[in-house]
Amino acid sequence: MKYITFPTANLNEIPQEVLDELHLVPRKSVDGTQVIMKLDHYEKLFPSIMPLPLLDEEETPQEPVYPYPVYEGEELNTLLASSEWSSSDSIL
Template identity: 80%
Template sequence: MKYIVFPSDNLNAIPQEVLDELHLVPRKSVDGMQVIMKLDHYEKLFPSIMTLPLLDEEKTENPIYPYPTYEGEELNTLLSGPDWSSDESII
């Protein structure tokens, strides 16, 4: 499963009702400046932001996203870093 990291200001433009309707509770970075969410959820919220590369008729390519995407070990490393995990204990 791929995830995308993007500025939280982009998410602030989406009405809370839309997030509730899709049952989305995006995870924000420790400083609140970035959001991480599943790529398929991002595509539902921001369909016009992705671009498709020019293709030959027989080729199919993945969309190009304006922000970095992560999966697998790269995702685990990101989430265990200081930007996404807090040392403060939750009570």
């Protein structure tokens, strides 16, 4: 599964009712400046404004290009374990 990180300011433009309707509770970075969410949820909130080019039968479909970093697998695990996304404060 792919995830995307993007500025919290972008998410603040989305009405809370829309997030509630989609049952989304996005995770924010420790400092609150970034949000991470599943790529398919991001696409629902921020649909691409660029149409994909039509392909000839012999061409393979191209992956869409996103304006923010996309993570999956071990790269995602490393990101989430970083100090930006994981607080070192212990909860008692």
